Amino acid sequence: MKRRHLAPLVLATLLAGCGVPAEDTPRRVHPPPGPFPAPVPAATTAPAGRFDETLCLVRDNHIxxxxxxxxxxxxxxEQLRHLLAGPTxxxxxxxLASALPGAVNAAxxxxxGTQARIVVVGPGADTGRSDEVLAFGQIVCTLTSRDDVNTVAFLRDGRPLGVPRADGSLSTEPLTRADYTPLINAR
Structure with missing residues (x-):
């Protein structure tokens, strides 16, 4: 037997042996009794048990x-610890990089309430680094990405710390993402 005639024969044999008998007329199929599981909503795209964590890193002097x-x-x-660990x-x-090493030592x-308080230890008020704005902006933008945090305050020795904002001014007040908006890029 030639090879080109062998393929249809093999296919016919496989289909005939699938175990489903042919019927000449349609018949009614009765569903099994009991409740059926509800379908999963189409909006659920994340696998069960998985969560999104936003970290703000730096590229080309932007957050x-x-x-x-x-x-x-x-x-x-934990989110602060993940940020301090730097990019993968x-x-x-x-x-992507981090401006945090050497600029901000967050303890x-x-x-x-809705305010995150960050205890800062280490370098003095003026470290001479030009990327301190990015470093503090990384922390503020990361923590305010959470639903439960609206503002971030920085403390050293229990007192408010003057932190640079995107416009170059220092603030001892709690900061928001808006304080760093000019520096934020969407990936």
């Missing part, structure tokens, strides 16, 4: 929000 997928909800303290290898390949974050 760039980056969304990472994490397996569980995260606290402001993939983010570095996308030319912790607590939330009271």
């Amino acid at each position: 760039v929000p980056v969304v990472r997928r994490v397996d569980r909800p995260f606290t402001p303290e 290898a993939g983010e570095r390949n996308d030319d 912790g974050a607590t939330v009271t």
Whole structure:
């Protein structure tokens, strides 16, 4: 038998052996009793148990929000720790960096009401770094990306710390994302 005649024969044999008998007339199919599970809404795109975490990194002297997928909800303290750890290898390949190392030493974050309070330790008031604005902006933009944080206050030795804003002015008042809007790029 020639090879080109073999393929249809194999296909016919496979179809005939699939175990479903042919019927000449349609018949009614009765659904099984009991409630059926509700379909999953189409808007659910994230796998169960996964959460979006926004971290603000730096590229070309601008703040760039980056969304990472994490397996569980995260606290402001954990989000700050993730930010302080810097960009992943993939983010570095996308030319993302952090202005935080050497500019801001944040020791912790607590939330009271809708305000995050960041305790800053280390370098004095003037470190001579030109990227302090970006460093503080990274923290403010990262923490205000949360639904439970509207403002961020910086403290050193229990007192408000003067923090540079995008316009170059220093503020001891709680800061918002709007204080850094001129520096924020959408990826």
